[in-house]
Amino acid sequence: MFDILMYLFENYIHSETEVFVDHDQLTDELIKAGFEVDEIYKALDWLEKLADLQNSDAIPYLTKNSPNSSARIYTEEEVMRLDAQCRGFIMFLEQINVLDTETREMVIDRVMALETPEFMLDDLKWVVLMVLFNVPGHESAYTQMEELVFEEPDGPLH
Structure with missing residues (x-):
């Protein structure tokens, strides 16, 4: 799964190439690159959960008053x-x-x-x-x- 995340980051995100919106098209490309389907789904889920963490309520163990130090x-x-x-x-x-x-x-x-x-x-x-x-x-x-x-x-x- 980590290899897929690295592949996506290096080929799309980091290179500022337009990121695929269509999961099926992205999945097909990753399969052609040699990755397994279940690992692809795990990597895409990992990325979706990263996006969910941007909502401050998604991190229950932090409070607005948590000290920075x-x-x-x-x-x-x-x-x-x-x-x-x-x-x-x-x-x-x-x-x-x-x-x-x-x-x-x-x-x-x-x-x-x-x-x-x-x-x-x-x-x-x-x-x-x-x-x-x-x-x-x-x-x-x-x-x-x-x-x-x-x-x-x-x-x-x-």
């Missing part, structure tokens, strides 16, 4: 999926204001909805990009995250 306590399942490196990266993104409390929770929600046996930091970066791209008003955070993902280091690394 709150500490996040991860559940056992979240710790199993998000290793220390991923959790540290999420905290880093909050500290540099790429993620706020709401978008952090959206990222964690979408990570937990993925059915991948292994989840790594690079996967997390793509999920963050997908979330930020789909949340209006976070264009500068998306641009900053995009720079973090695609930036090539200058000079030799020591």
Whole structure:
């Protein structure tokens, strides 16, 4: 399912190509690209639920008065999926204001909805990009995250 999300993001969303509205046409294209039908439906459902999260009422564990500097306590399942490196990266993104409390929770929600046996930091970066791209008003955070993902280091690394 994650491969399909990456394919869609790279070929339609990130490249600013017109996104298909017709699910049948999109499904046919994904089948031709070699993806399985049930995985396609799971990926499309994942994207629909991401869109649903834009409604503030869709995230019941946040309140309008949630402090922006709150500490996040991860559940056992979240710790199993998000290793220390991923959790540290999420905290880093909050500290540099790429993620706020709401978008952090959206990222964690979408990570937990993925059915991948292994989840790594690079996967997390793509999920963050997908979330930020789909949340209006976070264009500068998306641009900053995009720079973090695609930036090539200058000079030799020591």
